[in-house]
Amino acid sequence: MAIDRDTVARIAALARIKVADEELSRLAGELNKIIGWVEQLDEVKTEGVEPMASVANMKLRRRKDEVTDGGIPDKVLANAPESVDGFFVVPKVIE
Numbered sequence: 001m002a003i004d005r006d007t008v009a010r011i012a013a014l015a016r017i018k019v020a021d022e023e024l025s026r027l028a029g030e031l032n033k034i035i036g037w038v039e040q041l042d043e044v045k046t047e048g049v050e051p052m053a054s055v056a057n058m059k060l061r062r063r064k065d066e067v068t069d070g071g072i073p074d075k076v077l078a079n080a081p082e083s084v085d086g087f088f089v090v091p092k093v094i095e
Contacts, residue, residue, distance in 0.1 A: 003031045 005024040008031065012019040019027065070076065073086055082089040 001035055003028050003035065 005028055008019070008024045008028045077083045077086065077088070080088045
């Protein structure tokens, strides 16, 4: 698939990008090189190759998924400017 100046101008118009007329030929050449490289990738034989999520073989440490309240409400509320009955007191936002 070859991209010419008219195609580049159309793509630029669709993308709402202002491209000077003298740049159209250069951009067409660059886009043709990119498409050629992608076509080369299509020729690579990948049958039997498992997909990789990472290049490093590692597993993340996992913790138990347990719901807790933290067990330290007094320490948490010690940072609050004001608290009442175990809750933060905040200023009224909506009148």
